Amino acid sequence: xxxxxxxxxxxxxxxxxxxxxxxxxxxxxxxxxxxxxxxxxxxxxxxxxxxxxxxxxxxxxxxxxxxxxxxxxxxxxxxxxxxxxxxxxxxxxxxxxxxxxxxxxxxxxxxxxxxxxxxxxxxxxxxxxxxxxxxxxxxxxxxxxxxxxxxxxxxxxxxxxxxxxxxxxxxxxxxxxxxxxxxxxxxxxxxxxxxxxxxxxxxxxxxxxxxxxxxxxxxxxxxxxxxxxxxxxxxxxxxxxxxxxxxxxxxxxxxxxxxxxxxxxxxxxxxxxxxx
Amino acid sequence: xxxxxxxxxxxxxxxxxxxxxxxxxxxxxxxxxxxxxxxxxxxxxxxxxxxxxxxxxxxxxxxxx
Numbered sequence: 001x002x003x004x005x006x007x008x009x010x011x012x013x014x015x016x017x018x019x020x021x022x023x024x025x026x027x028x029x030x031x032x033x034x035x036x037x038x039x040x041x042x043x044x045x046x047x048x049x050x051x052x053x054x055x056x057x058x059x060x061x062x063x064x065x066x067x068x069x070x071x072x073x074x075x076x077x078x079x080x081x082x083x084x085x086x087x088x089x090x091x092x093x094x095x096x097x098x099x100x101x102x103x104x105x106x107x108x109x110x111x112x113x114x115x116x117x118x119x120x121x122x123x124x125x126x127x128x129x130x131x132x133x134x135x136x137x138x139x140x141x142x143x144x145x146x147x148x149x150x151x152x153x154x155x156x157x158x159x160x161x162x163x164x165x166x167x168x169x170x171x172x173x174x175x176x177x178x179x180x181x182x183x184x185x186x187x188x189x190x191x192x193x194x195x196x197x198x199x200x201x202x203x204x205x206x207x208x209x210x211x212x213x214x215x216x217x218x219x220x221x222x223x224x225x226x227x228x229x230x231x232x233x234x235x236x237x238x239x240x241x242x243x244x245x246x247x248x249x250x251x252x253x254x255x256x257x258x259x260x261x262x263x264x265x266x267x268x269x270x271x272x273x274x275x276x
Numbered sequence: 277x278x279x280x281x282x283x284x285x286x287x288x289x290x291x292x293x294x295x296x297x298x299x300x301x302x303x304x305x306x307x308x309x310x311x312x313x314x315x316x317x318x319x320x321x322x323x324x325x326x327x328x329x330x331x332x333x334x335x336x337x338x339x340x341x
Contacts, residue, residue: 061297072286075293079300122303130296137289237304244311251318258325 031250034108038243045243049236056233059226067223074223076134082231083126084152086238088190090120091155094162095187098180108246110176111253113183114166115245119238121159127152147196148206151189158186 060078067074094116101109131149132142143149162179169175196206219227286293 071289073289073292075286076296079297083300119307122307126300126303129299133292133296133299137292241307241311244308244315248311248315248318251315251322255318255321255325258322258329262325262329 031107031253035247035250038247042240042243042247045236045240049233049240052229052233052236056226056230060230064223064226073134073137076130077223078226078230080127080130080134081227082234083123083130085231086234087120087123087127087152087155088193089235090116090123090238091158091183091187091190094120094159095183095190098183101176102180102184110180111246111249112242113162113180114176115242115249117159117163117166119241119245121156121163123234123238124152124156124159128156146206148193151193151196155186155189155193158183158189161186 056078060075064075064078066072094113097109097113097116100106101113128149131152135144136142162183165182166175166179169178284290284294
């Protein structure tokens with residue numbers, strides 16, 4: 001039965017949507033198609049990242065007012081909070097890519113997961129360092145071993161562990177599989193980090209979430225807009241850099257296979273030149 | 277000039293704020309520089325290999341003829 005017929009039979013629209021996504025994912029899995037599509041999207045996303053960073057930094061450092069309690073140090077929020085959001089988002093996407101790679105052997109899933117890891121580690125590092133630099137003037141300490149800070153530190157080690165494990169095996173498939181299992185097991189920390197300030201509120205110095213619901217955020221508009229624009233800048237930056245790294249990994253795979261083909265041809269010529 | 281110094285001092289918390297922004301920008305720019313350099317390097321490698329591949333094929337054809 002043709003695929004269109006199968007889709008027509010699926011009476012529940014969610015099944016249809018799921019099937020459509022699966023079909024599109026599979027089409028997108030083709031590295032050649034990915035190279036074409038990403039080559040078209042990359043300049044646009046990079047442009048959006050540059051513009052939103054310029055606007056976001058101007059709003060964060062010049063336009064937005066100081067906080068009545070934290071004074072000027074609140075400006076660290078505009079680089080700290082989006083970094084924390086992106087660290088969690090990156091890890092979730094990396095773990096999901098690992099799951100897809102392990103279950104469906106999606107050709108681009110391992111490439112995606114491996115490309116996400118250094119970017120996610122970078123966001124987590126920014127989150128930790130800027131948080132520490134914000135903590136000293138506001139809490140009076142660089143660091144506390146509470147649930148939120150400790151779990152973010154573990155998230156950083158998970159990203160690093162994933163990268164080390166990926167390259168630790170001679171066989172890249174084994175490395176990808178072992179690192180993928182680590183990433184999926186480590187995913188348990190994502191909800192712990194997300195809810196650590198709400199559930200364990202009394203045992204932490206870290207404040208609760210200010211933007212848990214966009215309809216009723218407990219943050220003034222003059223601070224919300226710079227924060228959201230900076231978050232958009234971080235997201236566009238993430239997508240652009242991910243595309244560059246994935247394209248780079250695909251080119252690397254092509255370089256390896258071309259080298260192997262050339263070496264094979266050279267050895268054939270050396271063994272039996274008369275057959276050619 | 278006084279206004280700029282006042283702005284940079286950020287009511288005495290300037291060193292924390294500017295250090296935080298400097299670390300964030302260094303990490304973000306560093307990742308881009310490393311990734312783009314790697315990408316260009318692989319592009320060049322691939323082009324060189326393809327040229328060699330093309331030459332080899334031509335020379336193979338030549339031998340066969």
